[in-house]
Structures are given as structure tokens and as C-alpha cells.
Amino acid sequence: MTDQIFHDHPNDRPARLGWYASRVAIYGMLLLWAAICLFPIYWTITTSFKAAPDVMKGTLIPWVDFTPKWLGWKSLGLSPDTIGSESTVRQEFMVRFMNSTVISLTSSAAAVILGSLAAYGLSRFSYKFLWMRNPDISFFFLSQLILPPVVLALPFLVLYKELALLDTRIGLILLYTLSVLPIVIWIMRDQFAGIPHELEEAALVDGLSIWGAFLTIVLPIALPGMVAAFILSLVLTWNEYFFAALLTSTHANTLPVMVASQTGSQGISWWSMAALSFAAIIPLIIIGVLLERYIIKGMAAGAVK
Incomplete structure (x- = not known):
């Protein structure tokens, strides 16, 4: 309906651009807030696959900043090579x-x-x-x-x-x-x-x-x-x-x-x-x-x- 109104009135192009800009701003803020809320979970998951030097360096992206290892899960007996053995x-x-x-x-x-x-x-x-x-x-x-x-x-x-x-x-x-x-x-x-x-x-x-x-x-x-x-x-x-x-x-x-x-x-x-x-x-x-x-x-x- 909104697009039809803007199509029928070409002179209202600034209003149409403002409408799209507001939507982009709203969804951008929502995505930013979602990223902020999910980042601690992401940090926890990646840290469980880091070695001590990688933890201290603050690396973020697996296979780019560091090579994932099962060190954290192995210590709990939950890694693929320890899950079948007694722990x-x-x-x-x-x-x-x-x-x-x-x-x-x-x-x-x-x-x-x-x-x-x-x-x-x-x-x-x-x-x-x-x-x-x-x-x-x-x-x-x-x-x-x-x-x-x-x-x-x-x-x-x-x-x-x-x-x-x-x-x-x-x-x-x-x-x-x-x-x-x-x-x-x-x-x-x-x-x-x-x-x-x-x-x-x-x-x-x-x-x-x-x-x-x-x-x-x-x-x-x-x-x-x-x-x-x-x-x-x-x-x-x-x-x-x-x-x-x-x-x-x-x-x-x-x-x-x-x-x-x-x-x-x-x-x-x-x-x-x-x-x-x-x-x-x-x-x-x-x-x-x-x-x-x-x-x-x-x-x-x-x-x-």
C-alpha cells in the first residue's frame, strides 16, 4: 500500500527514501542488539575450543584467528576421543x-x-x-x-x-x-x-x-x-x-x-x-x-x- 502510494506520486521520492531509511535504521539497531546479546554465548563457545595462548590473545574467529581444539571438552570427558571412556x-x-x-x-x-x-x-x-x-x-x-x-x-x-x-x-x-x-x-x-x-x-x-x-x-x-x-x-x-x-x-x-x-x-x-x-x-x-x-x-x- 505504501509502495503504491509512492509509485502514484513520483514527487514524493524523498518521503519514500525516508521511509526505507527508517526501516533500515530500525532493523540495523535490532541486529546490533541481537549481536550484543548473543556475543557472550559466542565467546563462551569459542573459548571452550581455545588453548591457553589463544585465550590470552583474545582471538575471536575460529580457523582464522586460532585453530579450534577440544581442550575444554576433553577436560570434562565430553570430547569425541573421551566420550566413550570412563571419566x-x-x-x-x-x-x-x-x-x-x-x-x-x-x-x-x-x-x-x-x-x-x-x-x-x-x-x-x-x-x-x-x-x-x-x-x-x-x-x-x-x-x-x-x-x-x-x-x-x-x-x-x-x-x-x-x-x-x-x-x-x-x-x-x-x-x-x-x-x-x-x-x-x-x-x-x-x-x-x-x-x-x-x-x-x-x-x-x-x-x-x-x-x-x-x-x-x-x-x-x-x-x-x-x-x-x-x-x-x-x-x-x-x-x-x-x-x-x-x-x-x-x-x-x-x-x-x-x-x-x-x-x-x-x-x-x-x-x-x-x-x-x-x-x-x-x-x-x-x-x-x-x-x-x-x-x-x-x-x-x-x-x-
Whole structure:
């Protein structure tokens, strides 16, 4: 339509050039931003195939600036020549990977379930606790994120020692669930607030209970927002390092702790750290690709602000 207008009016060539220039500028900025966002991943991948001199030189392009080698993956027992043989490091990686998977998935799912119920209540009913009303209660949940983790280190360390939760998966699951619960509540509260009350009222008139209306009417509509909240919680819990390093030692260590341990008397093994880091983020990339449409729907519905 725009091209037809410009074709019908040859004197408007400057306007047509301006229109194309604006599109080129917009897509150029988007490509630049995409390159900036993807560059750390590219740097991590290439570093896993570098030797020590190449890492220090800051080379970028494989087969141009440096010759790729399997040094980083070989140190983890994940290179083509070591994948078929027994490797202690690879076994340790699989144990840490399973710890991260179980802890992150369980805590994120629990946070989404509990947070969705709390958010639904805050968006549909009026509560009063002392001087606090619904907005005050919502802000109270969010205020739990104000304290830095180091302030909570000693209380949790003493508490977990008394409860025998140190170096256990269940200990990290409980802690991670509490840590991401405020974010889920705020995300889902906005999601439920955008769903018209008339849908539930119609369901109640048809004979459904409040739980029935929530499960059959509200929940399917809010599903994209729940998926977006779940992915955000999963990323935060998967990458959490401080409490994982503080409260675990042997049995419940996660991948971030293993990544940070790639140091020795001769310095940091950047190639091993890069290979381990990329292997750790592959599951998040796969989940993001598979659930992309839910993320977009959740963002478009106002779930992520």
C-alpha cells in the first residue's frame, strides 16, 4: 500500500527514501542488539575450543584467528576421543547436572503453583491483615527481595544445621522456592487482574464452584503468564550460586558451584570453565526455544513488565 502510494506520486521520492531509511535504521539497531546479546554465548563457545595462548590473545574467529581444539571438552570427558571412556569429571558433571535439574524444576514448579494461588486471591478478593490491605500485602511480598543474600547467609546456615538440611536437595528446593515466590506473585497478579471477572461470574451461574471456575476458565487463559513466570524462576534458580556454595558441600552441589571451581594452582582453566558453562546453559536454551510461543503470549498479555 505504501509502495503504491509512492509509485502514484513520483514527487514524493524523498518521503519514500525516508521511509526505507527508517526501516533500515530500525532493523540495523535490532541486529546490533541481537549481536550484543548473543556475543557472550559466542565467546563462551569459542573459548571452550581455545588453548591457553589463544585465550590470552583474545582471538575471536575460529580457523582464522586460532585453530579450534577440544581442550575444554576433553577436560570434562565430553570430547569425541573421551566420550566413550570412563571419566571421573564427566560423572561429577552429570551428578551436578541432575542436582541442578531436580532442584530448579521442583522449586520453580512449586513457586508457580503457590504464587499463582496467592496472586489469584490478591486479584479477586479483599484481604485485611492488621493495617495492611491487598496493595500492602503485595508490596510486602516484593519487599522480600530488598535484602541482599549475604544478610540471610548466617540465619539460614544456623537454621539448616539445626534442621539437618545442609547439603541436601530439599534444603535448596525450599530456599529457592521462597526466593522466587515474590516474583511469581507479582507476575501472576497482573496476569489474573487482566482477566475479566465476568468470565468467572458466568461460570458460577452455570453451576461451577470457585475452584471449578479457576481451573477450567481462568487457568487456561493465564497459562502463558504461568509459563513465562516458570521460565523466569527456572533461570534464576538454575544460575543461583551464593546459597548453593554456602549450604552444600558434596551431595547437593549444583552446576554454578562446579563452574566456579575451575581454578587451580596454575590459575583459571578458562577453556574448561567455558565448556562447562556452555553445557550448563544448553538446557535453558532448549526450554526457551520449545516454549517460545508461550513466552511471547505471556509478555503480550502483560505478564512480564
